[in-house]
Amino acid sequence: MAIAADGAMSPVTAFALIGALGVGAQWLAWRLRLPAIVLMLAAGLMVGPVLGILDPTRDIGSLMGPMISVAVAIILFEGGITLNFHALGGAAKGVRRLVIVGAPLGWLLSTLALRYVAGLDWGSAAVFGGIMIVTGPTVIAPLLRQARMQRRPAALLQWEAIVNDPVGALAAVLAFQVVVVLQTGQGLAANGGAFVIGLVFAALVGVACGWGTAQAFRRALVPEYMKVPVLFVVLLACFAASDAVLHESGLLAVTLMGLWIANADLPSYVELRRFKEHATILLVSGVFILLAAAMQPETLALLDWRALAFVVVVIVAVRPLTVLISLLGTDLPWAERLLVAFTGPRGVVLVAVAGLFGERLVSLGVEDAARIGPLAFALVAGTVVLHGFTLTPMARALGVASREIPGVLLVGGSKWAAAFGEALQSAEVPVLVLDGNHARLRSAREAGVPVFYGDILSEAAEHGVEIMSYGKVIAATDNDAYNTLVATDLAPEFGRDNVFQLQRVKQESARHAMPATLGGRALGQGQSYFELNLLISEGWAMKVTRLSEEFTAEDWAAMNPRAILLARLQPNGDLRLHAEGKTLEAGPDTRLVAMVPPENAVS
Structure with missing residues (x-):
């Protein structure tokens, strides 16, 4: 039976419901010209904590964590495979600043906001602050598609989101290693060495997988009909191998793999990218529904006025200061700087990684780490709803949107x-x-x-x-x-x-038509x-x-x-x-x- 006496549904039924809700929300958003992310979030909350129809922990069980991890890896790889260096153009300097200056500055400012506004202790704040570097390619892509912005600001937002995602995850790993040392008394040198080794290994694996795949495709060692399956298998192997050495380093590996393939000038690159775009649409839909439905009422009850104040401070202070300071000295127009500064939606990577580290910190005895998951969800919900409805009019008001009539x-x-x-x-x-x-x-x-x-x-x-x-x-x-x-x-x-x-x-003959x-x-x-x-x-x-x-x-x-x-x-x-x-x-x-x-x- 699809639904048991206790209300639980079979995993197959749960998967079908998640798919129908995700794709249905995107189709309805297209018909109503509304942000798709907002409708997906609403659909997940409705069938999850509101109506109790879907409980991923109950209905899917232990498969949920690995599913989300693999989905996030595929989403990041698809993001990396779209990042051709030729497409950067005039945005190259801005992207470098947002990654090299913006990532550590955003980590610092986010940690301060978590400590003094949300009320977390320094350990939890440092770990979650690292995760907050990410701005969510899963959210940026559909928002850019809806807003129809000019090339340079769109490139800035897209590159920042994809490149900073693994950077944020690795920053959280680094902060977590420090907390482990402080909580357990383990040697800092041993933990730091393991982190560096894992980081180097992930980079080498990502580049090797990208280079090897590109060479195999270019030399026709893989038939055309097998290229996409081979790509998926190599992607999963790349992610699993890196993650086995250092948790969350697989995100860096798959991003580098995608970047290498994107810039390898493969003849079948366009077909590969389009197929992965379709797969990513399904994955983004599914993961958003899954994470929203997994929120428990008691978890949501942990959100108080400090959580609301924290979200507001991130939107109006942390994000703008990070971007504006990072872009000082560039030749970017102020209209583009302001648009990027006030556009920082968070997505599934933030929720997934925050939930994982929150559980690990709680197991180490850091009690207030239980609030990391709810705070992450509040930040995602707040930024998604805000930017989903304001990005298009803001781009038009600043003069960086494409013409209103396509x-x-x-x-x-x-x-x-x-x-x-x-x-x-x-x-x-x-x-x-x-x-x-x-x-x-x-x-x-x-x-x-x-x-x-x-x-x-x-x-x-x-x-x-x-x-x-x-x-x-x-x-x-x-x-x-x-x-x-x-x-x-x-x-x-x-x-x-x-x-x-x-x-x-x-034509005279249908055979020649x-x-x-x-x-x-x-x-x-x-x-x-x-x-x-x-x-x-x-x-x-x-x-x-x-x-x-x-x-x-x-x-x-x-x-x-x-x-x-x-x-x-x-x-x-x-x-x-x-x-x-x-x-x-x-x-x-x-x-x-x-x-x-x-x-x-x-x-």
């Missing part, structure tokens, strides 16, 4: 692309036309439409284009195969509903590149028309029977490109962008 990337320069881009710009939609041929960009430049000289799939475009400013892609070159390649390659990043291409030229499963959605009403540009040369023009109560979509269609509808801009600023076969559904204040024949061009 723009359009037009891949392929032509007279049609220039005309469409100019029409979108007149409707206040950001546009960028990209092409590897200077001559093809001439029409767009003359029309005042921003252009980028280069291939959209090149490294130059990856690092030179503010991709986060754009929400739609239209592959509109004269090469159907290239259009299909662009649409297929960018679909996982932009979402398949947001990737379009011009209609392919129909490209599979319908590849590429993007067909834009407009089925016209190809050549047909659209021919219409432009015949005098057709782009026209933007605003609908109203008096002039409806039906009226527009009746007046423009030959028009080719390309896009509509909703009153709330949401841009929707018109796909082939879709019917026109638009209300008042909607703006329609369409190609119209010469007789309708002026009216």
